[in-house]
Amino acid sequence: MRLLVKIGSNLIQTPEGDIDLSFLSKLARDIKALKQEGDEVLIVSSGAVLCGTKKLGIKERPKDLVLKQALAGVGQAYLMHIYDVVFSNYGLIPAQVLLTSDVFREKAKFYNSKNAIEQMLKLGVVPVINENDTVAVSELVFGDNDFLALHTAFMMDVELLVILSTAGGLRDEKDQIIHFVDDVDKAFSFVKGVNSEFGTGGMFSKLTATKMALNLGIHVIITGKEDSLVNLKRFETSGTYFKPLDKPLKQRKKTIAMMEEPKGVLYIDCGAYRALKEGKSLLPAGIVKIGGIFKRGDTVSICLEDGRLIGKGKVNFSSEELMRVMRKKGHDVKAILKTNKEEAIHRDNLVVF
Template sequence: MSRAERSSPDDRAAPSTKPVVALIEPLRAGVREAKRLVVKVGSAVLSKGDVALHQATLERICRELVWLRKEGCQVVLVSSGAILAGMSRLGLTERPGSIPLKQAAAAVGQSLLMRHYEEAFAPYGQKLGQLLLTQEDFRSRHRYLNARNTLFTLLHLGVLPVINENDTVAVEEIKFGDNDHLSVLVATLLGADLLVILTDLDGLYTADPRKDPHARLVHEVPRRSTDLHLWADESGTGLGTGGMVTKVEAARRAAASGIPTIIANGLVEGTLERIIHGEAVGTIFQASASRMRSRKRWLAFATEPRGRITVDAGAKEALIRHGKSLLPSGVVSIDGGFEGGEVVILCDIEGIEFARGVANYDAEQVERIKGIKSNQIEDTLGAKLFDEVVHRDNLVILCNYSGV
């Protein structure tokens, strides 16, 4: 796609005239090297704020994804829109509130959504593969690896995967809540070089740009950004499930795993091309300096913790600074009915989560051995299977992650 071809006025949002927070150029230079991308597009973009899919916008996004493929990038698309497509077919004017009605709309709309994508990609000869996922596909290590192998095989075959939550069967206990979160799980599963979240705003602002004329677009969020005043709205458009707050949370989580993430305007033509060229488009979240290994990413982001273990300051220091395992002597308290082999949250005495790991003992056993030395475990439990409550090899530190 040439720059001259980006001039369609019908598919371009008004350019931002707000001043920007200074950009650190090396971050954008790294983006230019990205070869494996996950692109998430939401209902607000696909509908342009209407109650039906906007075909011209969908076709334009597909055209840009094809351009990325021709540039040598592997691309995975995480797409909302099934419920939206079903709403249109069923004559609904508001997003369904109940799970059964959402599932019905998704059942009607999922094939329609894929038909739109098939038609949009057909002129370019691009083959598509559809994956519908639930949280259970990520919680189970076995299913997680199966999904990973499937995606890599599709990419190897030149197929562009289109991923959505399986809304037709998902219930509250297994839902992602929004496709922003799903896109992070897909990006970490693949070890992507870049995650791009397309929304209907130019990026993250210091205030709501629709209400505050002094709102500034933030072009870069460092790993430690507690001094930045950022705006994130919890509400979406009414057609989707996530507002800016879910996108910021998703971007921080992906960045914490070592994947740079950009929130950008999906209604502006040429956004993806400009991003890959290293232009100052949207808001980039600086990635952690070190990348997590695949198993660590699974522990950190794909699993659902079954309990919580509070540790003292000395144990936290040993875990974070010295790469040690969690011993019984460092445990202060526990919460939850977890079993041995299940993932638990590790938090400090102030209640702040800083790590996750696989517990070697169940909750009742940890309660009995908390505060004692490892050589006292056998006397307390009658047997000692492990010296550690959580072994270092099954633990991941989350200190680079913080909420909005």
């Protein structure tokens, strides 16, 4: 089995604020055991900014973006040094991989990166992947590597995505961990959305990435760092296991979902969302707001009014045209735009997560 383990910033440190060498040692032991069984493990690790603050003795979480980028440059070297020292004790060789979002948008970069990481796995090393925080902005502001882990899992044909979290899993209204989820949409009702000290994500980000992974046919487990990777490989967890869809997306729609850069955002109402889940096209009548500037044929994200990402698709109309016909019915759309089309996005060009 090929597994990807995503580690958030606050998993790297102890409650006292020190680097958690005990956890990293346990992680190395688990990876060694899996490799002996013939499994392959990739790591997506946050922590560059955290390690930079440790190295320079900065006590408070930095807020300035440029300072974060500078700290990431210092911290990434320290972070990899820690991985190298700890993993070497267990006969493991870590390899640093720094990616930026354009890798997943440009075909040549995508396959060059994929081939390089595949070669690392053939050499028996453990890829430790992070976004290139010194030059990238999005990971420092949104998501805390949850989506980098998702895109990497897609690129590397991962079977199981393990997202380690301080929450230990998805928790219900009584703060008890929900151990099995087969309908991820219902899981969003339990999200509290509290960010961690050095991370910028939260359970909302993790569930959004999880929902997309399930559509790709990838198993997902959200759990705490006490869980054993050996047990997780068998889908045995003290956290939350999410079952993938029985019929994952076809390759063309996977490409739209994972490799097409969205040029804008369409915000839709609940009625339109229900229609999309039934396999129907997105009509202008269901659009309540438009973000960004895009032209016909561009890919856009589709969100609910609360900002939850629920899909992507290629638009039949530009942002200017959709501004004129949003909330209008089909015959009005055809009359106003002088067209035979009435769908904002046809279902054949639409991915619903």
